Amino acid sequence: xxxxxxxxxxxxxxxxxxxxxxxxxxxxxxxxxxxxxxxxxxxxxxxxxxxxxxxxxxxxxxxxxxxxxxxxxxxxxxxxxxxxxxxxxxxxxxxxxxxxxxxxxxxxxxxxxxxxxxxxxxxxxxxxxxxxxxxxxxxxxxxxxxxxxxxxxxxxxxxxxxxxxxxxxxxxxxxxxxxxxxxxxxxxxxxxxxxxxxxxxxxxxxxxxxxxxxxxxxxxxxxxxxxxxxxxxxxxxxxxxxxxxxxxxxxxxxxxxxxxxxxxxxxxxxxxxxxxxxxxxxxxxxxxxxxxxxxxx
Numbered sequence: 695x696x697x698x699x700x701x702x703x704x705x706x707x708x709x710x711x712x713x714x715x716x717x718x719x720x721x722x723x724x725x726x727x728x729x730x731x732x733x734x735x736x737x738x739x740x741x742x743x744x745x746x747x748x749x750x751x752x753x754x755x756x757x758x759x760x761x762x763x764x765x766x767x768x769x770x771x772x773x774x775x776x777x778x779x780x781x782x783x784x785x786x787x788x789x790x791x792x793x794x795x796x797x798x799x800x801x802x803x804x805x806x807x808x809x810x811x812x813x814x815x816x817x818x819x820x821x822x823x824x825x826x827x828x829x830x831x832x833x834x835x836x837x838x839x840x841x842x843x844x845x846x847x848x849x850x851x852x853x854x855x856x857x858x859x860x861x862x863x864x865x866x867x868x869x870x871x872x873x874x875x876x877x878x879x880x881x882x883x884x885x886x887x888x889x890x891x892x893x894x895x896x897x898x899x900x901x902x903x904x905x906x907x908x909x910x911x912x913x914x915x916x917x918x919x920x921x922x923x924x925x926x927x928x929x930x931x932x933x934x935x936x937x938x939x940x941x942x943x944x945x946x947x948x949x950x951x952x953x954x955x956x957x958x959x960x961x962x963x964x965x966x967x968x969x970x971x972x973x974x975x976x977x978x979x980x981x982x983x984x985x986x987x988x989x990x991x
Contacts, residue, residue, distance in 0.1 A: 701836055702752050708822040708843060709745040712738055715818040719811055726807035728857075729796050733789040733849075733873040740781045740880075741842040747774035748835040755930065768930030771835040772894045778838050779887030786880040793873035800866040808869065809857030815850035823847055833931040834894070838887050845883050849876040897927035900934040903963055911962060912938065912955055917946035919975045926965070937969040948972045 716738040723732040751774040759766040826840040856872035859865070899905050905926045912921045924938040936959060942951050952972040959965040 711822045722811040726804035727801045728808045729873045733876045736785045744778040744839045744842045748839045775834045775838045776891035779884045782880045782884035786877040789877040793870035796870040805857045805860030812854035819847040845879045894928045899926040917942045935967040940972045941975040
């Protein structure tokens, strides 16, 4: 079991490391005229935003459900993850635009500064990745923050290679090429966050849970006659939920059947938050009459 308080401490430490490096990288990128360094700094800005949003969202998610927030504020984490995904796309587009301009008309790049800052970035991101590696990755916003930092680690390695190649060959276009590679990594990370957060907001079934298989499993149980109005969705990371209407045979114990089905759903599909409406199916011989209100007496 992961402690939410421990996860917040890890996020705060990683945020401090990223912000410190980002400040130095922006200054060095401006001095060195390096689009790769500025691209990494832009990516690190989104990392810092991701970590800050994850911290705020984790604090909100820890609040108990009350008032109109009957599920609590757990989806603040999903909202933060989706915001991070959109930000990554915007920054990637800006990096692509800048890199293409510099491919056409490359400025002089100080390869030594690029290489030194990139190696510092590798060291800091290694530390931040190690800090976040022990956090709870089943939570989408924590996994998103880790993904940002891990992507930065790969980006800094590419930037270091670009700086070394500029020093060795004097060909300045290695720098914007590295910037384009960083943008590609950002788009990939963005797609992952947007896809997973979008599935939750659209209330798709959790990954690995097939609603058809769930319905078939319930319908195959003794005394169960029919299963309908079945819905499976994710409230927030690690919080799948299910609701269904189940009809059982007239002589069955509907309360006992509900408890048995709840245990089955938890053991077979990991669904712990379930709402089952279990009713008896009508007997064929049962007479059903409808009384009209307001009829003449």
